[in-house]
Amino acid sequence: MDVKRKDIHNSDIPVLCQACEARHKGVCGALSASQLINLNKQAIRKRVEPGTELIGETRQADSYSNIISGVVKLTKMMADGRQQIVGLQFAPDFLGRPFRSESGIAADAATEVNVCSFPKTMLDKMIRDTPELEHRLLEQTLKELDEARDWMLTLGRKTAQEKVASFLYLIATHINPELETGANAGPVSFELPLTRSDIADFLGLTIETVSRQMTKLRKDEVILIHHNRHVEVPDLAHLAERASH
Template sequence: MAVRQDIHNSEIPVLCRSCEARHKGVCGALTTEQLVELSRHTTKRKVEPGTMLVSDSETVDSYANVLAGVVKLTKTLSDGRQQIVGLQFAPDFLGRPFKHESSTSAEAATPVRVCSFPKKSLDRMIEQSPELGHRLHVQALNELDDARDWMLTLGRKTAAERVASFLQLIARHGDPEAESEGEVSFDLPLTRADIADFLGLTIETVSRQLTKLRKDGLISVENNRHITVFDLAKLERRANI
């Protein structure tokens, strides 16, 4: 059985050596030989905000790792109304193994970098590598847990708690190692309209709650998008987490 090598092994493809998904994402389960094979069919690209990465009900012929940026997942009703149902961050896996059609749309909410590869290549590796299948299973379960947590947020939390929960979500993904007592700064990945959609609120309510958090000294807002959280622990208490 092939043994996976560390980042410094020259046999690992160049494009994989410093990749976040290589170490924390699903590709970390691949052997050196599998990485070499997958890299032959891999494409890295940058996409601008608003670019559709996957369309609802589209035939799935490729997967991707999110390397940087934020991707929003949406569902569309028959009359055209849409709902943001989730967000994906680096190094999340974009795609749904074992399905022939996508069930959600995936759109770049910010400038995004992705690493794409053919579905058939990874499906073959899933059959060969139990650890790869396990990592994909774990990510699916984590996404299920996140969806259940968000159901609680939308179903039981107040408007103030929802907005605080959203800021906490973005802060934690932007800097997973951030200390609760320290400052965390980030740019909002969504417009006010998208935040309102995601939280089930009006744009005016979102703006009022951000203003209240600012006046209470929990955050600062610059240029309408740049947020500094002065005390993450206080924000989490405000979010009732």
């Protein structure tokens, strides 16, 4: 029997953990059944409304969280008060910066978000005791670094239309983690997690330019837009082409 499959259905694992994406694909997948039981005893599941602060930029963090559902917006504040969106996080990403007392960025719920939070001191001990957990966290850090470098290319070299298409492709593929992104990918639909203003901020464009490019993509039937925020992508490969040239 496949060890991973057997472990997923292990009756010793807390019921909430068995069905959790972070358990199967996130950092908690590195923990044993006994560690999950101990973590589950102190974990708090909560739903937060859009705009709620999850991590303060300069505030000392006393907990970490797994994103169970929803989209989290990462921002950085300049000395003069100006703010820049520097990234987005999705389920089952890990929220927090192990080995540091402060995050260095702020994290706010862009949509309604469900998180599973647990004490920082408890997980820090598990990191020290479990090399596989440290390895998972390193993997996520490297993944975020690669995505940040890709986004630097988007912001520095792509046209306005390519930027907007890249943003929509990012949301489509991350909000649907089970999505097949190859040639056989079917239609995809999602709610935009950011306002037009936030999208403009994230892409370094004006709101008018974002709206203009969304309209062009809609007229070219690359996307369909309903009620201003609901987006349908009939052919994901077509959107990917617009994002790259």
